[in-house]
Amino acid sequence: xxxxxxxxxxxxxxxxxDLDKLLLRPGNLVxxxxxxxxxxxxxxxxFAKVLVVGAGGLGCELLKDLALSxxxxxxxxxxxxxxxxxxxxxxxxxxxxxxxxxxxxAAKRVMxxxxxxxxxxxxxxxxDKEIEFYNDFSIIALGLDSIEARSYINTVACxxxxxxxxxxxxxxxxKPMVDGGTEGFKGxxxxxxxxxxxxFECTIWLFPPQVKFPLCTLAETPRTAAHCIEYAHxxxxxxxxxxxxxxxxxxxxxxxxxxxxxxxxxxFGIPGVTYSFTQGVVKNIIPxxxxxxxxxxxxxALETLKIATECSKTLSNYLTYNGxxxxxxxxxxxxxDKDCLVCGPGIxxxxxxxxxxxxxxxxxxxxxxxxxxxxxxxxxxxxxYMQAPPVLEEMTRSNLTLSLFNLMGKLPKDIVHVNGMTSxxxxxxxxxxxxxxVFKGIDGVTDMDTAGGA
Amino acid sequence: xxxxxVKYDRQLxxxxxxxxxxxxxxxxxxxxxxxxxxxxxxxxxxxGIGSITVVDGSKVEVGDLGNNFLVDEASLGEPKAKIxxxxxxxxxxxxxxxxxxxxxxxxxxxxxxxxxxFTLVVATQLVESSMVxxxxxxxxxxxxxxxxxxxxxxxxxxxxxxxHTVIESKPEHFLDDLRLNNPWPELKRFAEGFExxxxxxxxxxxxxxxxxxxxMADEWAKSHGGRLPSTREEKKEFKELLxxxxxxxxxxxxxxxxxxxxxxxxxxxxxSELQLILNDSSVEVDSSSSDFWVLVxxxxxxxxxxxxxxxxxxxxxxxxxxxxxxxxxxxxxxxAKAEADFLAIERMARNTLKKIGGDPNSIxxxxxxxxxxxxxxxxxxxxxxxxxxxxxPNLSELQKYLTDEDHSFAVGIYILLRAVDRFAANxxxxxxxxxxxxxxxxxxLKSTSISLLNELGCNSATLADDLINxxxxxxxxxxxxxxxxxxxxxxxxxxxxxxxxFVPITGTYIFNGIDHKSQLLLL
Numbered sequence: 001x002x003x004x005x006x007x008x009x010x011x012x013x014x015x016x017x018d019l020d021k022l023l024l025r026p027g028n029l030v031x032x033x034x035x036x037x038x039x040x041x042x043x044x045x046x047f048a049k050v051l052v053v054g055a056g057g058l059g060c061e062l063l064k065d066l067a068l069s070x071x072x073x074x075x076x077x078x079x080x081x082x083x084x085x086x087x088x089x090x091x092x093x094x095x096x097x098x099x100x101x102x103x104x105x106a107a108k109r110v111m112x113x114x115x116x117x118x119x120x121x122x123x124x125x126x127x128d129k130e131i132e133f134y135n136d137f138s139i140i141a142l143g144l145d146s147i148e149a150r151s152y153i154n155t156v157a158c159x160x161x162x163x164x165x166x167x168x169x170x171x172x173x174x175k176p177m178v179d180g181g182t183e184g185f186k187g188x189x190x191x192x193x194x195x196x197x198x199x200f201e202c203t204i205w206l207f208p209p210q211v212k213f214p215l216c217t218l219a220e221t222p223r224t225a226a227h228c229i230e231y232a233h234x235x236x237x238x239x240x241x242x243x244x245x246x247x248x249x250x251x252x253x254x255x256x257x258x259x260x261x262x263x264x265x266x267x268f269g270i271p272g273v274t275y276s277f278t279q280g281v282v283k284n285i286i287p288x289x290x291x292x293x294x295x296x297x298x299x300x301a302l303e304t305l306k307i308a309t310e311c312s313k314t315l316s317n318y319l320t321y322n323g324x325x326x327x328x329x330x331x332x333x334x335x336x337d338k339d340c341l342v343c344g345p346g347i348x349x350x351x352x353x354x355x356x357x358x359x360x361x362x363x364x365x366x367x368x369x370x371x372x373x374x375x376x377x378x379x380x381x382x383x384x385y386m387q388a389p390p391v392l393e394e395m396t397r398s399n400l401t402l403s404l405f406n407l408m409g410k411l412p413k414d415i416v417h418v419n420g421m422t423s424x425x426x427x428x429x430x431x432x433x434x435x436x437x438v439f440k441g442i443d444g445v446t447d448m449d450t451a452g453g454a
Numbered sequence: 455x456x457x458x459x460v461k462y463d464r465q466l467x468x469x470x471x472x473x474x475x476x477x478x479x480x481x482x483x484x485x486x487x488x489x490x491x492x493x494x495x496x497x498x499x500x501x502g503i504g505s506i507t508v509v510d511g512s513k514v515e516v517g518d519l520g521n522n523f524l525v526d527e528a529s530l531g532e533p534k535a536k537i538x539x540x541x542x543x544x545x546x547x548x549x550x551x552x553x554x555x556x557x558x559x560x561x562x563x564x565x566x567x568x569x570x571x572f573t574l575v576v577a578t579q580l581v582e583s584s585m586v587x588x589x590x591x592x593x594x595x596x597x598x599x600x601x602x603x604x605x606x607x608x609x610x611x612x613x614x615x616x617x618h619t620v621i622e623s624k625p626e627h628f629l630d631d632l633r634l635n636n637p638w639p640e641l642k643r644f645a646e647g648f649e650x651x652x653x654x655x656x657x658x659x660x661x662x663x664x665x666x667x668x669x670m671a672d673e674w675a676k677s678h679g680g681r682l683p684s685t686r687e688e689k690k691e692f693k694e695l696l697x698x699x700x701x702x703x704x705x706x707x708x709x710x711x712x713x714x715x716x717x718x719x720x721x722x723x724x725x726s727e728l729q730l731i732l733n734d735s736s737v738e739v740d741s742s743s744s745d746f747w748v749l750v751x752x753x754x755x756x757x758x759x760x761x762x763x764x765x766x767x768x769x770x771x772x773x774x775x776x777x778x779x780x781x782x783x784x785x786x787x788x789x790a791k792a793e794a795d796f797l798a799i800e801r802m803a804r805n806t807l808k809k810i811g812g813d814p815n816s817i818x819x820x821x822x823x824x825x826x827x828x829x830x831x832x833x834x835x836x837x838x839x840x841x842x843x844x845x846x847p848n849l850s851e852l853q854k855y856l857t858d859e860d861h862s863f864a865v866g867i868y869i870l871l872r873a874v875d876r877f878a879a880n881x882x883x884x885x886x887x888x889x890x891x892x893x894x895x896x897x898x899l900k901s902t903s904i905s906l907l908n909e910l911g912c913n914s915a916t917l918a919d920d921l922i923n924x925x926x927x928x929x930x931x932x933x934x935x936x937x938x939x940x941x942x943x944x945x946x947x948x949x950x951x952x953x954x955x956f957v958p959i960t961g962t963y964i965f966n967g968i969d970h971k972s973q974l975l976l977l
Binding site for chain 1: 460461463464465466489496497502515516517519526544606607625660773774777778781782886889892919924927928929931932933934935936939941942943945946949956957959960963968969970971972974
């Protein structure tokens, strides 16, 4: 039995006992810029700043996992309050927390248990934050259950991306994202390096739109319990409560829809309408369990650690998980869409140097690729015009009559971000677009500037 | 509505009241409450598992604060089992939580009967010798066993028990049971009540596609000596005939019929997977047989006789374009047949029970109903004793994995996780556990793994040096994120096993946190 000396020579007790093995020791299966050592660990603790978007099933796990993976500077943003139905998986919340903001309780609970970790909660909508807020983080980790929210954060993160004259992404402007999602026993985890790996928008087809029932089926030939429920919810409600919007979180409203659905089902001899099923259909409830959230969040946290330290290979770039029949995991390397409006080099717009900001905004409404109304315009983090809040609108209103060229510091060409409303599948959605503005006839611009997805 | 129902709403939508009741009745034992074990139980306690017993002999150390959320600074020096247990209790007061301050290895050695009180044991971070002993104990006592281990960026989950049978396997994609290729007389008669050439366009576009296909298939069979379309040309021709039956381009029922025409072409009778279950020797039932096998025996009888080669009808139909009345009538036809099939199976099962000397009413009707509804989806999972797998793994599979690019890391991790235990048995430490002996440990781990491969019969096989290096670098560390992932999988398997829904992992799941190319190894 050799090497008892090694056991005697115990290392100093440290919280980082296990993580140090990974961060302090050299390895062969690591990222190209992995520099093991105490400095790496200390830098991770001191400088890496991660934003966790969502403090729900994934977010709670992510905060815990990141805090126990060497990260000490975390922010969490979530607009929701805690509900009883969260408690079967969102382990940072207790019954007495119901009604409190998720972000605040989650941050507090993790800080109580792990000393040295600082978590700043943001109890607000993701759209309420200035774009620059998001630029403050080294990595953004997404624990969301909505496509719209993912799309928004993706657009924000990609808006920081700059390209050099050869259309190669400038590394220091890449804002990495790690995204997780679950449904029942299924889930995915992915790494998005804007400009290098596909962004959320490049592979938007991975999230097919929800199938809706034709209204004529609901009104004339209902066949299933869901048809009866949707009839009560989408047709009967409006007939009876003219002008009063249906509130899915109001139990009386839900009960009304349920009762109406039962009546209709009885009328047509259709089985299967229950209160629980009514809630499921009306609120489009996605079943959720603790284990899948734990698995997917852990994969995301591990990838976040790898991006920050390069201590191992990175997931490249999309992991699908299915635990319902045995266990199937698969890694797929998706490809970027080179013409992607969000992470691509941007839409090139050629403008006359004399154009005013107002005229420019009118152009955005007419532009076939944009059709963007109610635009707010920012240039290099500076607000040129803001639709809201009223204070900012008032402050920036006078810019509307000024020349865009002057407002942009007389640069011959530069990136401008516009935030506004656009129509998607007949629905108004907020969107953010990146434009490569080029002023005609100004020195330094030639016909050679034809790069990008114009 | 009662509070627990609301609290568990999102999971009740997956496993229902019955699954939840099974969880709430179960009694789980956890061995070692490091992060892997703690995270496993955390997920189960949140979901409302009945009772838990945490077994761990160690005290909370500073290093534990960096990888386990269930211990905190105030608990330094306290028994880890006690601290973890009290935090788990805080998560859900409906769960009965207790702890035993004892090293699992010692308990396995000195008190094997301890384990027989549990429904299931989750054994984390055990070394090979303890795994083998515990496996024997649990098999003897009919206690379900799950092993889980996190090791650096690697890990594994392995279930062990003699047999696990599933009625509600709930597959995601499974062909609906419409019998379009083999309609029974009532369905044929129902279809005959429709006229495909009906002049009223509204009536025409509301003929359910099931009716269209049954009628068209019948017509085809009449002109083809009783056969259904089987060759590529015939299938194409059949679809053309369907298309020709459309009177307007917007007839969704005809579009559905064309999309579903493959259901007419599908072979009749039961799947080969179900046939394997019917051929299993357990179908020869006696007084010691489980309800599942008594029902399978009845199913075998049914398929051979009343069923005419088919399993009992499932009895539900998907939504399809139709008038409400016709849809409801069609549904009733399917339900009536399913009910008749169920009664036949029930009769056979009760007779069988009588024959083997049991109470003919011992199996509840609801169970038989569920069995009939899911007869096509039955699953039987069997697990080799750990010792057998360790001593004589399936050699051809092992050799296949060793030479297959997709499996090379996973099988490397599998071998190395065994090699580190041998290393530890020989040198009293895990390879790379201490900084001072890294180079020496790498060389020793390499030779240990080579001799292990030799013993298993893979004489010329070697593992990638990079992976051996990496394993030493890991130095038996238990990283929180890896533990949360491995523990998450372990808890998911507990749920599947206890609820008897969905299909648990068979084989060993190797977690590969290096590039996430994890694999299931069947050895």
